[in-house]
Amino acid sequence: MSLIEVNSLCKNYKIADKEQGLSGMLKHIVAPKYHMKEAVKDINFTVEKGESVAYIGSNGAGKSTTIKMLTGILKPTSGNICINGLDPYKHRIQSTKNIGVVFGQRTQLWWDIPIRESFSMLKEIYEIPNSVYDANIKYFGEILGVSEFMGYPARKLSLGQRMRADIVASLIHNPPVIYLDEPTIGLDVAVKERVCEFLKKINKERGTTILLTSHDLDDIEKVCSRIIVIDHGKKLFDGDAALLKRKYAYNRCIVVKTAYDLPKENKICNELPNITVEKTDSHVYEISFNQDEYSAYNIIQKLSEYLPIVDFSLREPSVEQVVKKIYNGEIEREFEV
Numbered sequence: 104m105s106l107i108e109v110n111s112l113c114k115n116y117k118i119a120d121k122e123q124g125l126s127g128m129l130k131h132i133v134a135p136k137y138h139m140k141e142a143v144k145d146i147n148f149t150v151e152k153g154e155s156v157a158y159i160g161s162n163g164a165g166k167s168t169t170i171k172m173l174t175g176i177l178k179p180t181s182g183n184i185c186i187n188g189l190d191p192y193k194h195r196i197q198s199t200k201n202i203g204v205v206f207g208q209r210t211q212l213w214w215d216i217p218i219r220e221s222f223s224m225l226k227e228i229y230e231i232p233n234s235v236y237d238a239n240i241k242y243f244g245e246i247l248g249v250s251e252f253m254g255y256p257a258r259k260l261s262l263g264q265r266m267r268a269d270i271v272a273s274l275i276h277n278p279p280v281i282y283l284d285e286p287t288i289g290l291d292v293a294v295k296e297r298v299c300e301f302l303k304k305i306n307k308e309r310g311t312t313i314l315l316t317s318h319d320l321d322d323i324e325k326v327c328s329r330i331i332v333i334d335h336g337k338k339l340f341d342g343d344a345a346l347l348k349r350k351y352a353y354n355r356c357i358v359v360k361t362a363y364d365l366p367k368e369n370k371i372c373n374e375l376p377n378i379t380v381e382k383t384d385s386h387v388y389e390i391s392f393n394q395d396e397y398s399a400y401n402i403i404q405k406l407s408e409y410l411p412i413v414d415f416s417l418r419e420p421s422v423e424q425v426v427k428k429i430y431n432g433e434i435e436r437e438f439e440v
């Protein structure tokens with residue numbers, strides 16, 4: 104059995120259709136009208152223990168809705184979720200011991216009491232043995248540097264400090280799985296780096312399973328070995344970054360430095376149809392081509408018939424470029440899984 108099993112998961116929101124103004128409000132009281140918004144549509148996936156999975160999609164794709172169902176906050180409209188053998192909605196209390204949750208946009212720490220006290224309260228709530236609690240405070244405290252501000256209430260912390268404290272709070276009971284919904288939103292580069300390094304470390308050293316949503320693809324490439332892409336509530340892709348690039352980044356790019364400029368009427372585009380040649384600097388060209396049509400060798404060979412090549416490098420497509428295309432709807436739905 105997998106640690107996380109999601110089968111035919113759907114979530115519809117009932118949205119009130121209210122007309123504007125006081126009369127609209129009164130009309131709605133007398134004869135309310137609603138329509139349904141399908142936020143998550145028939146999603147299936149499994150996650151094994153120790154995996155680190157990015158759950159990504161454009162704004163409104165259904166990521167937070169899925170995470171809320173996985174944590175047991177929201178009841179699915181239909182379908183099943185099983186986390187470590189439990190349905191998170193039906194067995195909400197037992198299930199909290201299996202999961203840690205970080206929502207980048209809000210905190211689970213008590214606002215007015217020192218962080219240290221928030222952690223102690225969580226110790227009581229989760230019934231954590233003293234030895235485990237002390238070891239975790241030491242381990243997480245050292246790596247994330249929370250010891251410096253343990254005496255401060257959450258309201259007095261900077262966003263970066265608060266996020267680090269939130270991550271400790273979510274892991275203090277040693278859950279086998281942690282969900283992070285936009286954990287690096289608004290953080291500076293240094294704190295972001297620290298958070299990503301930490302997540303990688305606990306995934307590797309403790310085998311903590313990670314499910315992360317982020318709009319920052321840099322974080323995703325650093326932390327996650329698998330990517331699930333959703334769009335309009337449906338799963339579009341499930342695999343690793345290399346597969347994503349191999350399957351959907353058809354175009355590759357060679358950056359070539361030449362001894363002198365190509366003549367304005369360059370014939371290379373006629374001889375190699377569908378390539379694009381863009382001059383980016385003096386004697387420097389970026390040549391994009393479809394890797395199913397040409398090899399880099401074809402391009403270099405043909406170009407060298409026209410003028411001497413001083414240097415060249417091959418530029419790999421980035422996950423960011425591919426994902427941007429998916430979000431913009433430029434990649435056909437043919438790869439729905």
Ligand SMILES: Nc1ncnc2c1ncn2[C@@H]1O[C@H](COP(=O)(O)OP(=O)(O)OP(=O)(O)O)[C@@H](O)[C@H]1O
Binds near residue numbers: 116118140142165
């Ligand atoms: N409580 C709600 N009531 C009605 N509609 C909702 C509710 N929460 C979310 N939605 C709608 O469901 C869809 C999915 O929203 P969700 O918040 O899951 O997307 P998301 O992928 O997390 O987006 P973002 O990246 O912007 O956070 C959106 O169209 C949103 O407007």
